[in-house]
Amino acid sequence: MSESALTIRGLHYSYGAHHVVDGIDLDAASGSILGVLGPNGAGKSTTISLAVGTRAPDAGHIEIFGLDPFRQHEKTSLLAGVMLQDGGLPMSAKPLQVLRHLSSLYPNPLSVDELAEPLGLHEFSTRTIRRLSGGQKQRVALAAALIGRPRLVFLDEPCAGLDPRARAVVHDFIRELAAASVAVVLTTHDLAEAEELADEVVVIDRGRIIAQGAPEDLRSASPAGRRLTITVDHALSPAPPELLTTMNTIAPTSALGSAFVVDGDLESTQIAGLATAIAEAGLAITDIDMHSQSLADVFFELTGRPLR
Amino acid sequence: MRTRRVMAQVRFETISVLRNGEQLLLSLILPLGMLVLLAKAPLLEALGSLPAGTDPLLVALPGALSLSLASTAFTGQAIATAFDRRYGVLRQLATTPLGTNGLILGKLGAVIAVILIQFLLAFAIALGLGFDGSVDLLALVLTTLLGTAALLSLGLLMAGTVRAEATLAGANLIWVLMAGVGGLVIAHPGEWGTVVGYLPSGALGDAMRAAVGGAGFDVKALIVLLVWGLVGTLAARRWFRFE
Numbered sequence: 001m002s003e004s005a006l007t008i009r010g011l012h013y014s015y016g017a018h019h020v021v022d023g024i025d026l027d028a029a030s031g032s033i034l035g036v037l038g039p040n041g042a043g044k045s046t047t048i049s050l051a052v053g054t055r056a057p058d059a060g061h062i063e064i065f066g067l068d069p070f071r072q073h074e075k076t077s078l079l080a081g082v083m084l085q086d087g088g089l090p091m092s093a094k095p096l097q098v099l100r101h102l103s104s105l106y107p108n109p110l111s112v113d114e115l116a117e118p119l120g121l122h123e124f125s126t127r128t129i130r131r132l133s134g135g136q137k138q139r140v141a142l143a144a145a146l147i148g149r150p151r152l153v154f155l156d157e158p159c160a161g162l163d164p165r166a167r168a169v170v171h172d173f174i175r176e177l178a179a180a181s182v183a184v185v186l187t188t189h190d191l192a193e194a195e196e197l198a199d200e201v202v203v204i205d206r207g208r209i210i211a212q213g214a215p216e217d218l219r220s221a222s223p224a225g226r227r228l229t230i231t232v233d234h235a236l237s238p239a240p241p242e243l244l245t246t247m248n249t250i251a252p253t254s255a256l257g258s259a260f261v262v263d264g265d266l267e268s269t270q271i272a273g274l275a276t277a278i279a280e281a282g283l284a285i286t287d288i289d290m291h292s293q294s295l296a297d298v299f300f301e302l303t304g305r306p307l308r
Numbered sequence: 309m310r311t312r313r314v315m316a317q318v319r320f321e322t323i324s325v326l327r328n329g330e331q332l333l334l335s336l337i338l339p340l341g342m343l344v345l346l347a348k349a350p351l352l353e354a355l356g357s358l359p360a361g362t363d364p365l366l367v368a369l370p371g372a373l374s375l376s377l378a379s380t381a382f383t384g385q386a387i388a389t390a391f392d393r394r395y396g397v398l399r400q401l402a403t404t405p406l407g408t409n410g411l412i413l414g415k416l417g418a419v420i421a422v423i424l425i426q427f428l429l430a431f432a433i434a435l436g437l438g439f440d441g442s443v444d445l446l447a448l449v450l451t452t453l454l455g456t457a458a459l460l461s462l463g464l465l466m467a468g469t470v471r472a473e474a475t476l477a478g479a480n481l482i483w484v485l486m487a488g489v490g491g492l493v494i495a496h497p498g499e500w501g502t503v504v505g506y507l508p509s510g511a512l513g514d515a516m517r518a519a520v521g522g523a524g525f526d527v528k529a530l531i532v533l534l535v536w537g538l539v540g541t542l543a544a545r546r547w548f549r550f551e
Contacts (some may be wrong), residue, residue, distance in 0.1 A: 074405055
């Protein structure tokens with residue numbers, strides 16, 4: 001079992017009467033990536049700011065390597081790095097100036113070059129932060145989170161608004177951090193990202209944890225493993241009753257919009273039978289899609305609401 | 309270690325101010341330009357703010373010092389802090405070993421550093437223009453410290469409680485009001501003069517005119533500044549929000 005980097009128990013926080021964080025438990029271990037997933041306003045960012053001690057929780061217990069981030073902030077600030085959602089960078093300064101300054105606040109920082117090189121910061125180092133694109137700012141913010149050589153990093157939506165190339169760079173970087181025994185806590189509302197990166201995912205909604213586990217366990221825990229969707233060129237309201245009857249003899253089918261939806265694991269012959277039945281009913285198939293349920297489907301099943 | 313971090317923050321913030329064109333206009337060009345204008349053009353006599361036979365520099369220099377201080381400690385810091393707050397810079401720095409206290413000490417240090425530069429330039433220009441009044445150094449230092457405490461705490465209070473755009477507009481408007489009718493640059497006669505004497509701008513103006521104009525300590529004005537500094541600091545501690 002690897003070292004516990006972050007332990008949160010029974011965390012509560014309110015803005016006035018609004019319970020933003022309503023009893024959250026989290027654990028992050030060195031060398032692993034914890035994905036905190038949830039829609040906007042679920043309490044992810046508030047949880048992070050409590051975890052790094054910028055404010056005190058109403059109730060609950062937080063430990064960063066055994067230390068209280070609020071009362072022992074000077075010690076925990078050396079252990080934890082933070083990348084905030086809105087960047088946290090002074091607009092009128094240049095990227096490397098900011099990093100140089102931040103590095104001067106830590107006793108044993110990385111050199112600015114060690115971060116600027118792999119993150120490609122030299123490409124735009126002559127411009128002020130104000131003039132950088134969203135993706136460029138994100139890369140500087142990531143470097144800012146890492147400059148103090150943290151053993152635990154909080155990344156709040158690190159890839160929001162990044163193009164695929166920049167996203168790949170950041171993803172590689174995050175994997176390398178975990179490989180170097182850093183504990184990574186990553187909030188996102190991007191499921192693909194959580195599935196791709198996280199060893200464990202915690203799904204938060206309205207300040208509470210509604211599911212947690214390895215991404216594949218979460219998916220397989222949902223009642224329907226796989227889902228077949230056959231889209232046709234007609235609205236199916238109502239679907240031709242005879243056709244639906246025929247299809248139901250092959251597999252339990254429902255009609256949704258202009259698509260037939262069949263949940264469960266299907267044999268190839270069943271899929272062919274369904275397609276034949278549709279063709280014989282005179283409908284043209286425009287799309288056939290079969291996919292494993294994603295975390296988005298899981299979230300929808302748990303809350304009855306889409307993730308976004 | 310803590311001192312070193314605060315000094316690093318002082319250096320970073322000072323350089324940020326000196327690199328920022330708008331801040332330079334506000335902190336150096338306008339106050340120093342006003343110093344030359346009031347000293348050379350017969351404006352003060354036309355306004356009736358200069359007793360016959362007085363050296364205009366005895367009003368122009370303390371006016372420029374007060375305006376410099378207000379530009380840096382109040383308007384400049386209010387705007388810079390408001391936008392740093394908006395963009396999460398304050399929250400980010402609060403998560404570093406600098407912490408919130410280091411952040412505030414860093415701002416205070418940077419403000420004092422910039423004021424020192426402003427004062428040196430103002431005195432150099434005034435001496436170049438032939439200033440030969442007496443300066444009570446102790447009164448000047450006390451006035452500067454209490455004035456900085458009052459105006460900086462009020463500026464941070466504004467930056468930490470209202471939106472950045474509102475701070476930008478408000479802090480600039482208040483600068484104009486302080487300079488124009490707030491007793492910061494020239495003393496106002498009659499009841500209005502009494503009223504503004506209880507405001508931070510008028511009290512700073514009065515204390516500065518005494519310190520640099522030969523009268524030494526204006527105890528009442530210094531007490532007014534002290535009270536505003538305490539009120540501003542307590543209010544900022546109570547209501548300043550990092551986000």
